[in-house]
Amino acid sequence: MCETNHNHNIKLDKNGNCNTDEHKTWNRRSFLQALGLVGGGSxxxxxxxxxxxxxxxxxxxxxxxxxxxxxxxxxxxxxxxxxxxxxxxxxxxxxxxxxxxxxxxxxxxxxxxxxxxxxxxxxxxxxxxxxxxxxxxxxxxxxxxxxxxxxxxxxxxxxxxxxxxxxxxxxxxxxxxxxxxxxxxxxxxxxxxxxxxxxxxxxxxxxxxxxxxxxxxxxxxxxxxxxxxxxxxxxxxxxxxxxxxxxxxxxxxxxxxxxxxxxxxxxxxxxxxxxxxxxxxxxxxxxxxxxxxxxxxxxxxxxxxxxxxxxxxxxxxxxxxxxxxxxxxxxxxxxxxxxxxxxxxxxxxxxxxxxxxxxxxxxxxxxxxxxxxxxxxxxxxxxxxxxxxxxxxxxxxxxxxxxxxxxxxxxxxxxxxxxxxxxxxxxxxxxxLLDTDGGPFESLDLGFNCSGTTSNIPSDGESLSHIPTYSDSQTFINIVTPQTTHIDVSLYNIVGQKVATLANEMLMEGVNMVINVKDSANTRLSTGPYVYQIKTNNGDYSKSIIIS
Missing domain, CATH: 3.40.720 (Alkaline Phosphatase, subunit A)
Incomplete structure (x- = not known):
C-alpha cells in the first residue's frame, strides 16, 4: 500500500507501485472529520x-x-x-x-x-x-x-x-x-x-x-x-x-x-x-x-x-x-x-x-x-x-x-x-420547515413581499424531476421533464472542476432518461462524492452523488 511521511511525500510499495484499489470506499467527508477539520469551531x-x-x-x-x-x-x-x-x-x-x-x-x-x-x-x-x-x-x-x-x-x-x-x-x-x-x-x-x-x-x-x-x-x-x-x-x-x-x-x-x-x-x-x-x-x-x-x-x-x-x-x-x-x-x-x-x-x-x-x-x-x-x-x-x-x-x-x-x-x-x-x-x-400538516404556512403581514423579485431556485410545480439511484456498484441519474427541453448534464468533482458531460440532447416530455454515470463519463472516476448539474431551457438543477 502507499504511505506518506510527515512531510506529506508519497511513498510507493516495495514493488514501486501505488495500489489505487486500497480504501476504495474512502469518503472525503469522513476523512476531514477524522482529521478534525470539520465540525463545531470558531x-x-x-x-x-x-x-x-x-x-x-x-x-x-x-x-x-x-x-x-x-x-x-x-x-x-x-x-x-x-x-x-x-x-x-x-x-x-x-x-x-x-x-x-x-x-x-x-x-x-x-x-x-x-x-x-x-x-x-x-x-x-x-x-x-x-x-x-x-x-x-x-x-x-x-x-x-x-x-x-x-x-x-x-x-x-x-x-x-x-x-x-x-x-x-x-x-x-x-x-x-x-x-x-x-x-x-x-x-x-x-x-x-x-x-x-x-x-x-x-x-x-x-x-x-x-x-x-x-x-x-x-x-x-x-x-x-x-x-x-x-x-x-x-x-x-x-x-x-x-x-x-x-x-x-x-x-x-x-x-x-x-x-x-x-x-x-x-x-x-x-x-x-x-x-x-x-x-x-x-x-x-x-x-x-x-x-x-x-x-x-x-x-x-x-x-x-x-x-x-x-x-x-x-x-x-x-x-x-x-x-x-x-x-x-x-x-x-x-x-x-x-x-x-x-x-x-x-x-x-x-x-x-x-x-x-x-x-x-x-x-x-x-x-x-x-x-x-x-x-x-x-x-x-x-x-x-x-x-x-x-x-x-x-x-x-x-x-x-x-x-x-x-x-x-x-x-x-x-x-x-x-x-x-x-x-x-x-x-x-x-x-x-418540515411542513407535514398540509401547509403551506400563510404569510403574516410584516410590510414587505417579494413582488418583482424572483429566485432561481426551481419550484415544486411543473419542474424537472431528477433522482440518483445506486445498484451493483453503479450510480444512475433518473430524469423526467414535464415538457420537452434541451438538457445538458455535467459532472463536477469535489473541488468544483468539471470532469465530464454526461448528456447533451433533447429530452421529450414525460420520457424517463436513465444515465449510468460511470459509462457516460468516458473517463476514470475515483471513488467518492461528486455533484451533477442539469441545465435546461427552464432552469438549472443540481444534486450530490456518490461514486463507488
Whole structure:
C-alpha cells in the first residue's frame, strides 16, 4: 500500500507501485472529520468568537436568490419574558395582579399605542418605533410547548414538533439548494454566527455547515503570511495522493475564506462604531455592521444575548438585558444608515427569537419560570411602518400550569421571512420547515413581499424531476421533464472542476432518461462524492452523488 511521511511525500510499495484499489470506499467527508477539520469551531475577529457556514461557488451560481436582502437573527437565550418586554396596557389590572412585585409601573412606560408599551430600559427603540421601523408579532409559540431550555432551543431550530431532529430549518434549506456545500467552500458565506458556536439552525442532513478552525491564532498567522500548501508534485493516481491533494485544497480554502472575512471587515468604514456599548451584543452587532458594509455578501447572521433565564431578581437583570438589546439594535441601524454608499439599512431585517417565554404569573423569588408564548420583534426600514401583528394571548384564559396559549405558530413567522424577505420558493420553504400538516404556512403581514423579485431556485410545480439511484456498484441519474427541453448534464468533482458531460440532447416530455454515470463519463472516476448539474431551457438543477 502507499504511505506518506510527515512531510506529506508519497511513498510507493516495495514493488514501486501505488495500489489505487486500497480504501476504495474512502469518503472525503469522513476523512476531514477524522482529521478534525470539520465540525463545531470558531475563529476570532475583534476578540469575538465567530463561526461560519458556506456553500460552493458552483452552487451559488446555480441557486443564489437575485435579491440582496439580509436577515439578522437575534437569539435571546434563556427564555425572554415577553410580558415585561411588550406590556399589555389594555389589560393592565390583570397583568399587575399576576405580577404584584415585578410589574412595570405606568410611570416606566414608553407607550407604543393605547394598548401596548415598552419599559423605559428600551428607550433607545422609541425612535426606531417612531420612524416606522419596528413590528411586534404577538403570542409566538407552538402547541404543547416544551419548558426545557435544550428541547425548546432545538425545536425553534429544527421546527420538528414530533420527534428529535438534529437538523435545522436553515440547514435543510442550504442543504437542498447547495448540494455541494461541503465539498467546495465559496468565497463568501451565506450564513455566519457570532457569540455562539454551531447552532442547530444551520445543521443540514449531510453537514453541520459550520466551518471549524482548531487554532484561530494559526489562522490569523496564515492570513498575515499568505502561506498556502503547495499542490505541485501530488500524484493523484495514488489513493493517498488524492487524499493529500484534497486535504491541502481544503486547508487552503480555509485560509482563503478567513482572508475574505477579514478583508470585508477591514475595508468597511467606521461611522458610529464608537457609540456601540462595550458589551457582548454591542460587539457582535459592530462586527456584523462592518462585514455587511464591507460587502461580505452573507445572507443570514445569528447573534446571541444570554441571561434571560430570570427565575429570580428579574427586575434588575431583565432591565439590563433589555437596555443592552435596545442599545445594540438602535446603534446598528444608525451605523448602517450612516454609510450612504448604499441603502444598507433598507436591505437588513432583524428579528428576535427565544426558546420560550415566561409564565404570566411571577414566582416567589421575584422572577418568572419557564413559560410558553412570547412576542417576536422585527426591526428595519423594510417593515414600512411600525405596528402589531396577530392576536395577543388571552390573559384570562391560562393553562393549568399558568401559561398563556400561543396565537401564532413560530413556523409561520419563519415561513413569512423565508418567502417574503429571502424570496425562497414556497415549496422549498415547506420542506425546510418540515411542513407535514398540509401547509403551506400563510404569510403574516410584516410590510414587505417579494413582488418583482424572483429566485432561481426551481419550484415544486411543473419542474424537472431528477433522482440518483445506486445498484451493483453503479450510480444512475433518473430524469423526467414535464415538457420537452434541451438538457445538458455535467459532472463536477469535489473541488468544483468539471470532469465530464454526461448528456447533451433533447429530452421529450414525460420520457424517463436513465444515465449510468460511470459509462457516460468516458473517463476514470475515483471513488467518492461528486455533484451533477442539469441545465435546461427552464432552469438549472443540481444534486450530490456518490461514486463507488
Amino acid at each position: 475563529m476570532m475577529l475583534a476578540n469575538t468568537p465567530l463561526s461560519v457556514s458556506r456553500p460552493s461557488p458552483l452552487s451559488i451560481a446555480l441557486s443564489q436568490s437575485t435579491n440582496e436582502n439580509i436577515l439578522v437573527l437575534v437569539r435571546l437565550q434563556g427564555g425572554n419574558d415577553g410580558f415585561n418586554t411588550i406590556i399589555p396596557v389594555y389589560d393592565y389590572d390583570v397583568y399587575a395582579n399576576a405580577r404584584p412585585l415585578i410589574r412595570i409601573p405606568p410611570s416606566e412606560f414608553i407607550n407604543l399605542s393605547d394598548d401596548y408599551a415598552m419599559p423605559k430600559p428600551m428607550n433607545k427603540l422609541e425612535s426606531v418605533w417612531g420612524e416606522g421601523q419596528m413590528k411586534v408579532v404577538h403570542g409566538v409559540g407552538y402547541e404543547n410547548s416544551s419548558l426545557s431550555h435544550f428541547k425548546g432551543s432545538d425545536i425553534y431550530a429544527n421546527t420538528n414538533l414530533q420527534e428529535d431532529d438534529r437538523t435545522g430549518f436553515m440547514g435543510r434549506y442550504f442543504g437542498e439548494i447547495y448540494p455541494d456545500y461541503f465539498f467546495n467552500p465559496p468565497p463568501s458565506p451565506p450564513s455566519l454566527q457570532i457569540g455562539s458556536i454551531g447552532n442547530l439552525i444551520f445543521k443540514g442532513p449531510e453537514s453541520d455547515y459550520s466551518f471549524a478552525v482548531s487554532d484561530p491564532r494559526r489562522l490569523l498567522q496564515i492570513i498575515e503570511n499568505e502561506t498556502f500548501y503547495n499542490l505541485d508534485g501530488v500524484d493523484e493516481n495514488c489513493t493517498y495522493g488524492e487524499k493529500l491533494r484534497f486535504l491541502r485544497e481544503a486547508t487552503n480554502t480555509t485560509f482563503d475564506y478567513a482572508e475574505v472575512i477579514s478583508a470585508a471587515y477591514e475595508r468597511s468604514p467606521e461611522y458610529t462604531d464608537s457609540s456601540y456599548q462595550d458589551d457582548s451584543l454591542g460587539r457582535q452587532f459592530r462586527i456584523i455592521s462592518r462585514l455587511i458594509r464591507g460587502g461580505l455578501g452573507t445572507k443570514v447572521y445569528l447573534v446571541t444575548l444570554g441571561g434571560f433565564d430570570t427565575h429570580n431578581n428579574q427586575i434588575q437583570r431583565h432591565q439590563q438585558l433589555l437596555t443592552s438589546f435596545s442599545e445594540a439594535v438602535s446603534t446598528f441601524y444608525k451605523d448602517l444608515a450612516a454609510d450612504q454608499s448604499e441603502d444598507w439599512a433598507g436591505r437588513v431585517l432583524t428579528m428576535t427569537m427565544s426558546e420560550f417565554g415566561r409564565r404570566f404569573r411571577e414566582n416567589g423569588s421575584l422572577g418568572t419560570d419557564h413559560g410558553t408564548a412570547a412576542p417576536t420583534m422585527f426591526f428595519g426600514p423594510a417593515l414600512n411602518g411600525s405596528g402589531f401583528v396577530g392576536e395577543h394571548p388571552d390573559l384570562n384564559n391560562l393553562t393549568r400550569g399558568g401559561n398563556v396559549t400561543n396565537t401564532v405558530d413560530f413556523r409561520q413567522v419563519y415561513a413569512t421571512v423565508m418567502k417574503d424577505w429571502l424570496c425562497v420558493d414556497e415549496g422549498l420553504v415547506g420542506r425546510s
